[in-house]
Amino acid sequence: MFAGTPPFAAAALQAIVGAGHEIQLVLTQPDRPAGRGLQLQASAVKQAARSHGLALLQPPGLRLDGRHGEAAAQARDALRAIAPDVAVVAAYGLILPTWLLDLPRHGCLNIHASLLPRWRGAAPIQRAIEAGDPITGITIMQMDPGLDTGDICLARTEPIAADDTSSSLHDRLAGIGADLIVEALERLAQNRLAHVVQPTEGVTYAHKIHKREAAIDWRDAAAAIERRMRAFDPFPGATLRLGERTIKAWRGAVRPHVPGAQPGQIVSTSPGPITVACGDGCLELIELQLPGGRRLPARQCLAHEAPALGTRLDAATPAPPD
Numbered sequence: 001m002f003a004g005t006p007p008f009a010a011a012a013l014q015a016i017v018g019a020g021h022e023i024q025l026v027l028t029q030p031d032r033p034a035g036r037g038l039q040l041q042a043s044a045v046k047q048a049a050r051s052h053g054l055a056l057l058q059p060p061g062l063r064l065d066g067r068h069g070e071a072a073a074q075a076r077d078a079l080r081a082i083a084p085d086v087a088v089v090a091a092y093g094l095i096l097p098t099w100l101l102d103l104p105r106h107g108c109l110n111i112h113a114s115l116l117p118r119w120r121g122a123a124p125i126q127r128a129i130e131a132g133d134p135i136t137g138i139t140i141m142q143m144d145p146g147l148d149t150g151d152i153c154l155a156r157t158e159p160i161a162a163d164d165t166s167s168s169l170h171d172r173l174a175g176i177g178a179d180l181i182v183e184a185l186e187r188l189a190q191n192r193l194a195h196v197v198q199p200t201e202g203v204t205y206a207h208k209i210h211k212r213e214a215a216i217d218w219r220d221a222a223a224a225i226e227r228r229m230r231a232f233d234p235f236p237g238a239t240l241r242l243g244e245r246t247i248k249a250w251r252g253a254v255r256p257h258v259p260g261a262q263p264g265q266i267v268s269t270s271p272g273p274i275t276v277a278c279g280d281g282c283l284e285l286i287e288l289q290l291p292g293g294r295r296l297p298a299r300q301c302l303a304h305e306a307p308a309l310g311t312r313l314d315a316a317t318p319a320p321p322d
Contacts, residue, residue, distance in 0.1 A: 001027070001086075002023050002025075002026045003094075004027075005028050005091055005092055006043065008113070008174045009045050010043075010044035011174040012177055013026070013049065014178065019182045023054050025079065026045065026046075026054050026056045026057070027092065030060050059071040062075060062095070062100060064076065064097070072097075076100070079100070085104060085106055086105070086106040086108070086185070088181055098145060108142070109153065110143045111140060111177040111180070112148055113177065114139065114206070115136060115139060115157060116152060117203040120148035120203065120204070121206040121207055123208055123209045125166050126166045129165070130227050130231035133160055136160055137157040137176070138155065138176045139152055139154070140153045140154040141153065147205075151198070152195075152198060153184055153187075153193050153194055154183060156180055165230045166230070166232070214232060214236040214237055214238055216239065218263035220279050221279055223254050223280075225252065225283055226253065229249055229251065237249075242302075242313060246291065247288050247291075247301075248288065249288055250286075253286060254282075255281065257277070257280065257282060258282055262277060263277055264277065265311070265312050265313075266310060266311045266312075267309070276313055285298040
């Protein structure tokens, strides 16, 4: 049985199919509205499952005592009928209840995008970049009722490049996760899949990314703002205020501090780059996006309304809670 939703999970599903394993049932999230027309969009996993003719269920919930209890019971009955040897879970988006964790003969293996116990939780890729971690990786974990607390079965490291965004790092980790879960299933079939208890030291939590985090606070260090810009690419993006406009800032570069400059003050414009003073150091703005526009080099983006030297940029108004 396979449970997953986004492209990260679809890469693993494709690899498992390619390795010749029999997938008897796929669980994925219900179709969601997407795009400007808010048309219902099938998940990447649903599309992959359909392309291989795999049986598919999309329960809105898995708690038997919750408001989606009837759909959960149907999923439970379907899983009992196939009696899977093992379940593979990757970015599914629903918490697996105990009845599901206990149902497969060999339990549930999770593909997690960090080197556990660092960055348990919902957004390990983004938080690793935001924190300035030099490396991350993939962990294949035996799931238990805790939040990413299960035994480590396999792990592989991956360096984080100085220009990595969440998008670029996600794509590499998706490929590594796909390879590693195939290796884990091979080891499981040969009865040689290791189980190592997670260390109690070094635990960190990768909390969900919220839109309200996008607003740049120029009192922060330039290096921290630059990392956050990359961590929040493509979602939710980093934002600043120029006059009445909220502008997305996609790329920047850390520059030396300018004595006497206040956080948010533009310290360099024409003919060179637009550079803004921060709490520690300065940040050169490289790529910006106006509302309704596309990503452009900063000078080109602001060609018709170039801010004057000394202009103070404000933090964007935080978005309301998600």
